[in-house]
Structure formats: C-alpha cells, structure tokens
Amino acid sequence: MAKPKIGFIGIGVMGDPMVKNLLKAGYFVTVYDLAKARTAEVVKAGAVGARSNAELAATAEVVIVMVDTTEAARAALFGQQGAWETIRSGSTVIIMSSIDPYFCQEVAAKGRKKGVDFLDVTVIGAGAAVKEGTVPLFCGGDAAVLKKYRALLTAMGNRIYHIGGAGMGEVAKICANYIITVTGAVLADAIRIAAAAGIDPDMLHEALLSSSANSVTLQKSWHVLAKEAARPGTKVVRTPPRNLYKDLGLTMALARKLGLFIPIAGVTSQLDLSRWVPAAPARPKKK
Numbered sequence: 001m002a003k004p005k006i007g008f009i010g011i012g013v014m015g016d017p018m019v020k021n022l023l024k025a026g027y028f029v030t031v032y033d034l035a036k037a038r039t040a041e042v043v044k045a046g047a048v049g050a051r052s053n054a055e056l057a058a059t060a061e062v063v064i065v066m067v068d069t070t071e072a073a074r075a076a077l078f079g080q081q082g083a084w085e086t087i088r089s090g091s092t093v094i095i096m097s098s099i100d101p102y103f104c105q106e107v108a109a110k111g112r113k114k115g116v117d118f119l120d121v122t123v124i125g126a127g128a129a130v131k132e133g134t135v136p137l138f139c140g141g142d143a144a145v146l147k148k149y150r151a152l153l154t155a156m157g158n159r160i161y162h163i164g165g166a167g168m169g170e171v172a173k174i175c176a177n178y179i180i181t182v183t184g185a186v187l188a189d190a191i192r193i194a195a196a197a198g199i200d201p202d203m204l205h206e207a208l209l210s211s212s213a214n215s216v217t218l219q220k221s222w223h224v225l226a227k228e229a230a231r232p233g234t235k236v237v238r239t240p241p242r243n244l245y246k247d248l249g250l251t252m253a254l255a256r257k258l259g260l261f262i263p264i265a266g267v268t269s270q271l272d273l274s275r276w277v278p279a280a281p282a283r284p285k286k287k
Helices: 015-025 038-043 053-059 070-078 101-114 128-132 143-148 168-197 201-209 218-231 241-259 263-267
Strands: 006-009 029-032 062-065 092-095 115-121 135-141 157-164 236-238 279-280
Touching: 006 053, 015 029, 015 038, 015 128, 029 038, 029 053, 062 070, 070 101, 070 157, 092 101, 101 115, 101 135, 101 168, 115 143, 115 168, 135 143, 135 168, 143 157, 157 168, 168 201, 168 218, 168 263, 201 218, 218 241, 241 263
Parallel strands: 006 029, 006 062, 062 092, 092 115, 135 157
Antiparallel strands: 115 135, 236 279
C-alpha cells in the first residue's frame, strides 16, 4: 500500500524532528510555517516547501497541524489561504498541537460535512524523545481512522493510545500537563523545605524514590532543582514558561466548560513557574 502524501504545518521545536522522522520513514512531506526560515532545515533533509497552507493542502492526503495555540490552528485551517480552502474529500486532518479540545471537535464536525476525516494526536514528551520517535501519543477520533494511520503515527511515536472520540487526545494531554506542572512546583517546594531543614538532598531523594512519592518528575528533575537550590543562579534548560501558563489556561478553561472547580490550577498559574519547573540540566556548549 502506497504511503500517503503528508502536509505538515508548523515547523518548530516539535515539528522539525517529527518531519525528519516522517522523511526517514519514507513519507513525502510538504511543509509550511509562517516563519519561513524554520522550514530551511527540513527542506534540506528532503521535505518540499509550500507557499501557503492552501497550497500545502491541495496535494496532501494527510494534513498535520503542529502549531502553538488554538488561534494559530484556526488560522492555519480556516484563515486566509488556509488549508480548508483546498483540502479534498477523502483527506484527513491530524491536529498534534496542545490546544482546545472543543476546537478539535469543531474541526471534526466540519470535516464530516466535507468528507474529511479527523484525529487529534497529542505528544507526551519533548527533546531527545521526540527526535528519537520514542514518545507516547494520545489519540482522539474514530478507531477506524486511527487504524488506517497507525503506521504513519508510529514514525513519530512508539506508544499509541486511543483515548476516545474527537478532542479526547487533547483532554488527555491537558490532564498530563496539569499533573506534570503541579508536581514540578510541589517538588521545588519540597526541596526548599528540605534544604532549609538541613537534610542531605541526595539522601532524601533516595528515600523518596522508594516511597509512594516516587514519580517521573522526581526521578528526572530532583538533582537539577536541588543543585539550583544549593547554588542560586545555576543555569538550567527550562520548559518555556509561556507553554506552562498556556497549558494551565487550557486546564482551567476545560474545567469551567465541564462545570468543575479545580483551585490548584488557579493557584499554580499565579506562581513564577520560570523558576520552578526545569526540564533538564543545561548542556555545555560545544567548543
């Protein structure tokens, strides 16, 4: 069976390695980004550059959207020279951005009227895991459509979970990001308490790993946060704070629509997360 032609919108820190993985897997990929310079490297790797989202969608069998916000996704699909102007019946839209699940349901509904299938497939992870294609993917949409494109998705992630209908991949990602962000903030507080009390951070870390307080965040971020607590000003590579606040905003907006009160999200959104949630130690610059 021939591999579908891919149109990929959004070549940022996530989109770039994902496109390269698709190219390595033998897919023909056309790319577009509002910042034209971002497409240069993937074009060098074998992708074809488009002049607009509409031009990209005209020849694509699958249009993948990986942009920062719901507003950017709406513009990419339905704005001037958007993909919806030229997308053909029988094509599929896959939204991989972390955005509003209700927008995804809107796209799915519009797609049904136009004969366009839909999936929302969110990526859990970043950095090296995205480059290596070893991230889990949380999927929303019709099971038959997911089955059809499972091979395509495995070029970008190695564990695929069908969460439910359209938008449910986004809901799962919102839950994951909420847990990660709040856990990171609590972990930073715990380290400050331990340091102020005079506890050896390495000893406490070992003890916590053997307890019910263990978590991936504890395993990956403890030493970075502890080092910074011991030596304020230590440089670390962080998840961009704007992404953390955006994700908390999505969490609170979803809770409001569902009629839920989640005060922890509101409190966490008022914190200076730029100081609290590092992703990894800074790598030394190459000489």
